[in-house]
Amino acid sequence: MRLHLSREFRFLNSGRDNQPSEYLKHFLNNQIRLFDDCSWMIWRKSVSSTEKSNGENSNADKKILLQKDIGSVEDLLEEFDCQWKTYVKHSYIASQQSNYIKMIKDQADEHETIVVHMDFAENHTLLSQNEIMQAHWTNQQATLSTAHIKIAKEKHHSLIIISDYLAHDVEFVHTAESIISDYVQSIYPTVKQWNYVSDGAPQHLKNNKSILNLTYHQVDFGIPASWSFSATAHGKGAVDGIGAAVKYRATRRVLSGITYDAILTPEDL
Incomplete structure (x- = not known):
């Protein structure tokens, strides 16, 4: 369930026993009663009909899907209460991480520490x-790895690495780090430390192999580094804009209709 923490809800954080349902009940009028029917949308792990009939409760390999629940107003309020502690914890972590990332970006200095925000865009289909x-079934794709490098308050660089290697894995990330390192150190040789920022995707970023590579960052690239992982969020950052801008310009060129403007390979892109 996606809740929005407003000023009115903040009082619920002041005590362990405070529940949002107690606050929301004050807004119920004579036209809305606890046993009235209602429906709401909620994000949860999918459960197959076979598992329901067998009473299984396995969470392995379940997709998070938007689902519609139907019940009473009281059921909805209970759902708020069940989700509340998880939401408050996540909201606190996300806000603290956001404040920290903003702080280190504000403090970025080409003679001290810079911030390298990394991410993967969705693979771009070459049309x-x-x-x-028949071409619909044989279209090639290209991997887009994006990076936004904050050097100082008014100085930054946007990079995108395009490859025909389609796996988003630790090996690709390490190669991207090498390319970014060569680029940055050729322009700013006085940088003393890097602070990577990314989401917590476990496949290619937040895992034991990636952390092991981080411990060897100074050995591999001649400069120490740290890594800050952000919490799951709905917002978009600079790295998302870099990938979107490149995809947009590539698509516009293809739609021009000129045959020799076709983008057929990652190298063309």
Whole structure:
């Protein structure tokens, strides 16, 4: 359930026993009663009909899906109460991490520590204008790895690494670090430390192999580094904009209709 923490809800953080349902009940009027029917949308792990009939409760390999629940107003209030502690904890972690990342970006200095925000965009499908029907099943793709490098308050660089290696894994991240390191140190040789920032994707960023590579960062690239992982959030950052801008310009060029403007390989992109 996606809740929005407003000023009115903040009083609930003042005590352990405070529940949002007690606050929301004050807004119920004579036209809305606790046993009235209602429906709401909630994000939760999917459960197959077979598991329901067998009473299984396995959480392995479940997709998070938006689902519609139907019940009474009282059921909805109970759902608020069940989700509340998890939400408050997540909200606190997300806000503290956001404040910290903002602080280190404000303190970035080309003679001290810089901030390198990394991410992967969705693989870009290489299309051709007026392509034949069979081409739909044989389109090539390209990996887009984006980086926003904060050097100082008014100085930053945007990089994108395009490759035909489609796996988003630790090996690709390490290679991207090498490319970024060569680029940055060729322009700012006095930088003393890096602070990487990224989301917590376990496949290619937040895992034991990636952390092991981080401990060897000074050995591999000649400069020490730290890594800050952000909490799950709905917002978009600079790295998302870099990937979107490149995809947009590539698509616009293809849609121009000129045959020799077709982007057929990652190298063309």
